Amino acid sequence: MTRPEPRSAAYAAGPPTLADVAELAHVSRQTVSNALNNPDLLRPDTLERVQAAIAALGYTPNRAARNLRTRASHLIGMRFTPAQEGTANATMDRFVHSLVEASREAGYHVLLFAGHGGDALEGYDDLLRSTAVDAFVVTDTYLGNPQATWLEERGAPFVAFGRPWDQPEATHPWVDVDGAAGARMATEHLLAAGHERVAWIGWRKDSTIGEDRRSGWSGAMRDAGLPTTGLASRVEDTVASGAQAAAVLLDEARPSGFVCASDTLAMGVLHALGERGLAPGRDVAVVGFDDSQVAQVIPGGLTSVRQPLEQVAVEIVTALSGLLSHPPAPGPNTLLAPTLALRGTA
C-alpha cells in the first residue's frame, strides 16, 4: 500500500485528479496522462474508455502539478503600460486583445505585470526566477530601453514588438510594423491627391521610431522630386506641441497637407486649423498614425495609418512557440506593413 486509495468520485472533496480517472477507467495514471498528451500511444478502445472516464468526472488536469513537473507554466508575461492621459495612443487595447486571442490558440495565457515605477526590470526578474512565466512579450523597446539586453543576457525567452534600433548587436527575435512604409503610404496618398507641400510633424530626434517614420515621408517627397526643407518639425508627443508646430509651419511654410507621427500630434494640427478657420480635409489634409479611437470618432474622422496589431500578435506568438519548442526553433523576424484608414481629413 504505497499510495492511499483514490477518493471515490462520489465523495470527492476537491476536483477529480488523474488518479480518480485512472481508477474509473481501470488503467494506470500514466495511461491517462498519455491519453491527454500522446493519444496515439493508446489503443483506440483504451483511449475511448479513458476519455469516457474523463468526461464522466469532468476532469481537467491540475495546472500547478503539470507546471511543476514540466517546468513550464504556459504563461506569457507582458508588462502592461497604459496609454498616457491626454494622448490618443491607443495601441495597447487592441494589441493586448489580439495577443490574448493568439496565445489561446497556441495554448498559452497572458499574464500582466506592472512596471512598478523606477525599476522596470524588477517585474521581469521576479517572474523569471520564480518560473511564473515561460516567456515575455516586450513591447516598449523604444529609446534603447534595457529590457531586451537584460533578458538576452539572462537567456530568457522573449519576443519584442519593435526592432532593436539602438542595439545592433542584439540577436533576439522581434516583430515590428514598418513605420516608414506607413508614413510613405500616407504621404503618397496626399501626393496622389495633388498636394505638393506636405509637412511632417514627428517626434524628437532621439526617438528612432520617429526617425524611421519620418524617413518614409522624406523618401516619398524625394521620390516625387519635391522639397522638404522647412516642412518638418520635431516635437514632443502632446496635442499642444502638435498644435504649436502646425501653427508655425502654416505661417512659415504654407503646407497643404500634414503627415504626423501620431494621432495625438494630428489632433494638434486639427486644433491649429480650427483656430484659423481652415477646414481639415478640404483646405488642408491631415493624416495621423495609429488609428486610435480618436481618429475613428471625431466628426468627419481622421485619416490615419493603422498598424496590423492582430497580425503582429499572431507573429509574436508564432515566434514564441518556436522559441519554446524542443529544440528551440527561432523563426525569422517579421516586418509587417501597415494600412491606411481613409477618413475625412485626407
Next chain:
Amino acid sequence: MTRPEPRSAAYAAGPPTLADVAELAHVSRQTVSNALNNPDLLRPDTLERVQAAIAALGYTPNRAARNLRTRASHLIGMRFTPAQEGTANATMDRFVHSLVEASREAGYHVLLFAGHGGDALEGYDDLLRSTAVDAFVVTDTYLGNPQATWLEERGAPFVAFGRPWDQPEATHPWVDVDGAAGARMATEHLLAAGHERVAWIGWRKDSTIGEDRRSGWSGAMRDAGLPTTGLASRVEDTVASGAQAAAVLLDEARPSGFVCASDTLAMGVLHALGERGLAPGRDVAVVGFDDSQVAQVIPGGLTSVRQPLEQVAVEIVTALSGLLSHPPAPGPNTLLAPTLALRGTA
C-alpha cells in the same frame, strides 16, 4: 538517505531551490519555508542566517511547487474585452492597469483570457477547473449576462465590477461606480451655469446602467423644478445614433445643454452641433461620460464624467483578498462616486 544530496550551488543546473538554501544555512527546508512565510516563528539569528543564504543564492521560491502545495495560484483571471471600434469607450485600458497595480500590492498577478466568441463561460470554466486562477474579476455585468450567476452557483470566488441589476437574488460581492450620481453631477453643473433645458441622450431601455445614469439626470431636473418631457432620447451607443438623436432634439426641444450616457454619444452631439454651426460650450453645452481619450484630446476638450477606476480596482482587490483569506471575509459592497472632468464643452 531518504533524499538525494541537494545540488551544490556551484554546479546548480537550474535555479536554486529551497533545499539548496537550507543546506547553505545549515537548517531544514521547513525552516527556510518559515523564514519566507512566517518569519516571526524563527529566532532572530536563525532568520538572519537563512536570509543571508537566500540572498547569497539569489533564491526565489518556485511558483508551481508552491501553487501545487497550497492549492492557490495567486492569479486573478479577467476576461479582456477590447473597446469596440468606432466608439470612445476607453475604460478597459485604465482599469486594467489599475487592477494590475492593485493586484501586485496584494501579491497577485492578473491573467487575461479571451471571450472565445460564442460561449463566454468556457474560458471561466477551464481556468477554474484547472485551478489556474484563484478568483475572477467580472467586468461585463451589464444586460443580465450569465457569468455572475454561473460563477456563484459553482462557488467560484469573484468580484464584479458592476451591480447585479437584473439579479436581485445575487449575493456576490461587487464594486460599482454611481452612474446616477455622475449624471446628476453633470446635470447640476449645467443647471448651475444657467441652463434650464438640459437634454439627455442615453442607451436603450434594456440597459439598466443606462437607466441608472438617466435617473441622475431626471432627478436633478425634477429637483430643480424643470420639465424633462421631450428632452430625452434613448439610442444605440454609436456616434451616428448620438448625432441623429441630437439633431432631432435640437429641432423639437431646443435644449441648451446635453448630458450623455457615453463619450461616444457626446461625440455624436458635437457632430450635430458642427453641422448647424453651433459652437459646443458657447452655444450649447455638452457633457459626456467616461472621460475617454477622445474627451481629452479633441480641440477644446469634452467635459465628461470620470469614473474612479483606480479606486475601483483597489476596492475589487480588497474584496478579493477578503474572499480568498481563511476564513473568507466578504467585505461590504462599495459604490464609488465619479468626478466631473471639466473641459471646453461645459
Next chain:
DNA sequence: AGGATCCGTTTGAACGATCCAGAGCCCGCA
C-alpha cells in the same frame, strides 16, 4: 521531583502531474 507548557526546529508525507525504465503480451521468424 515530576509533569505540563512553550518555543524553535526537524521530519516525513503530501499536493497531482509527468518522466523513465521495464514488464507483459502478441506476433513473426528461424
Next chain:
DNA sequence: TGCGGGCTCTGGATCGTTCAAACGGATCCT
C-alpha cells in the same frame, strides 16, 4: 520451441514546496 521486437501499459521516482505532527530542551507550575 525459442527468441527478438514492437506495441501497450504499469509502477516507482520525481518536480519544489508546505502541512501536520513530533521532537528536544528550557521553563514554569504544583
